Amino acid sequence: MEQPKTTAQTAEIPGMPLTLDGSFMLHQMFRVRWTAWRSLGSSDRKHALTQAGAMFAAMENNKEEPTGLFSLLGHKGDMMIVHFRKTIDELNHAELTVARSELNEYLEPTTSYLSVVELGLYEASVKLYTELTAKGLQHGTPEWNREVEAELVKQRQAAAPRLWPEIPQRRYLCFYPMNKFRGETKNWYGEPIRERQRMMREHGMIGRHYAGRVTQIIS
Numbered sequence: 001m002e003q004p005k006t007t008a009q010t011a012e013i014p015g016m017p018l019t020l021d022g023s024f025m026l027h028q029m030f031r032v033r034w035t036a037w038r039s040l041g042s043s044d045r046k047h048a049l050t051q052a053g054a055m056f057a058a059m060e061n062n063k064e065e066p067t068g069l070f071s072l073l074g075h076k077g078d079m080m081i082v083h084f085r086k087t088i089d090e091l092n093h094a095e096l097t098v099a100r101s102e103l104n105e106y107l108e109p110t111t112s113y114l115s116v117v118e119l120g121l122y123e124a125s126v127k128l129y130t131e132l133t134a135k136g137l138q139h140g141t142p143e144w145n146r147e148v149e150a151e152l153v154k155q156r157q158a159a160a161p162r163l164w165p166e167i168p169q170r171r172y173l174c175f176y177p178m179n180k181f182r183g184e185t186k187n188w189y190g191e192p193i194r195e196r197q198r199m200m201r202e203h204g205m206i207g208r209h210y211a212g213r214v215t216q217i218i219s
Contacts, residue, residue, distance in 0.1 A: 013129035022117035022163025052103040115219035168215040
């Protein structure tokens with residue numbers, strides 16, 4: 001039999017979950033200008049590939065701020081480059097490094113996607129908000145903010161590998177942009193935070209079935 005909820009469990013709490021930000025990311029997608037590439041002599045092609053190989057090897061070997069190069073399937077391009085960096089400036093430097101390469105003369109950008117790794121702390125937020133409300137603390141007060149900051153420090157330490165991930169050593173990458181807006185009448189953010197917490201928990205439990213087989217990075 002389901003136990004009745006306590007006053008603390010039903011009390012109104014802030015609707016915005018705490019979040020953590022990590023690596024800045026840039027996805028770059030290109031189409032090869034095949035006609036121009038094929039018109040090159042073999043020595044020129046070899047020179048461009050040698051330079052590009054050295055450039056990408058140096059980027060990929062930087063474990064702190066890695067870059068990955070992938071062959072792109074489908075009609076949207078031929079190759080995709082994914083950069084992880086700790087700052088926007090470093091991300092801009094990576095983009096310019098590719099742009100200044102000899103190989104770039106034979107690449108046509110098709111699209112790009114700038115983002116930041118983000119973790120929404122629904123479970124921790126609802127638990128913390130409920131505890132603070134039960135103590136009689138008011139949202140936005142210095143006492144409330146101190147408790148929130150202490151929780152964020154703890155969560156940042158625990159989530160560091162997910163906030164600053166390495167590019168997984170896997171053969172395939174699936175990238176897709178999405179959001180949780182579903183129109184004016186079905187807006188994810190219009191749901192109470194406890195209901196969003198429940199749905200996120202269910203979503204996470206499904207994902208656990210693929211642990212070790214799929215690495216998910218949310219940005």
